[in-house]
Amino acid sequence: MKFIFWGEPIVIGNKQLITIKGTRDGLTLYIDDSCSFDEVLQELEQVLSTKYTDKNDPLITVTVQLGNRYLHKNQEEELKEIIRKKNKLVVQSIESNVITKEQALKWKEESDIKVINKIVRSGQVFEVKGDLLLIGDVNPGGKIMASGNIFVLGSLRGVAHAGFYGNRESVIVASYMQPSQLRIADMISRSPDYESDGVYMECGLIDEEKSKIVIDRLQVLSQKRPDLNGFERRILNG
């Protein structure tokens, strides 16, 4: 077993461009965000070639922290390529503090809450990106879809599909819950075949243990989906 000195500063021209830190989960490369990208690549090549690991060691995952630097897709690829060339190193993620306006808008749209004031009637389909707050009813035969959560201030008697891009954490909340179907991500549950009354103030969510959609009092959400709080929080958590 060879030793690698984690955290050893690499100094070039009195300026440290790349700092390597070892954590329990692997390596983190902190890259200075004020120098040019070419310098970074050169530096990286040099830094990584001085380090080497034993053939028998397990794979090491690398997280790259870019700071306030923005990288294009092909630049990211270049960076990954250099790291990948070294045995035993796998790039897990490249993180940056900055994103493009386009990405930001998309992000906002997907985590935004859309307020809709109407009755979704039989044969009508209503689809939004992000969360949906419907002030009104969904009648039998009507359908609402959201890439995030669904909140219905009214009666849900039709079909509701939350997290339709595959977010299994999404929930469906309704003031009056008597849906013909609930869908969350790739799961579907339907109403029972016998006549049943609806329930007030309940929510539908995926129970991962039972791997099915369960309907429960909406008070359980504060424990089971604590991330539901607020837009800013979700922005920060990505």
Next chain:
Amino acid sequence: MGEAIVITSGKGGVGKTTTTANLGTALALLEKKVCLIDTDIGLRNLDVVMGLENRIIYDIVDVVKKRCKLNQALIKDKRFECLYLLPAAQTSDKSEVTPEGMEEIISELKQDYDYILIDCPAGIEQGYKNAVAGADKAIVVTTPEKSSVRDADRIIGLLEQEDVDPPHLIVNRIRNHMVKNGDMLDVDEIVQILSVELLGIVADDDEVIKASNHGEPVAFQPNTRASIAYRNIARRILGESVPLLSLEDEKGMFSRVKKFFGMKS
């Protein structure tokens, strides 16, 4: 300037034609000038229910195709001076009438009549679009059955996209004993689901069928339950506020006394 009201339901057989005939008759009884239009081309019924089948010479397709004047196609009712019918064609195809053609006819009729009632065909295709084209208001007829409420909901959704006022609802063919047993949806439930304004309720009454078969709308009779219901609806259309008719059977003195003492009636 008159008002054009389309009577529609989505589902077939819930009583659109009967409702049109009876509301027309009831409005005529209230001395309004009324024109009924049957837009169910190929399956015309309104003339039969009104007992005017033998008087048809020209029909709505002839008017749209300019084969005759509008006045020539209108048929005056047997009983009222102020009630007219524009019959549908029995032999032509639905596509012969266009929404533009309908709008033209209706705007012409609005000059002379107080109310124009448009009997809509079942379904949501061309025929429906024609019927709705010239209408200012809409009445949706439903029965207390799930399938019919579902279709009414669909139609209300489609009407919201049209240039008409928010539709009003008539719940037709209510059988009180079935509602009581929970075998039929009750009116409150229907109104809650559809969330539109209720214009009236009509009980299921054998007299309606009898009267239709005689070519004489039931609203013409003085005191059957259905005729009172239709006349009340007509008064509500005129803007009067009339309480909903009770669905309960008239009870004798004895049962009322029993009820008073809290005994089962």
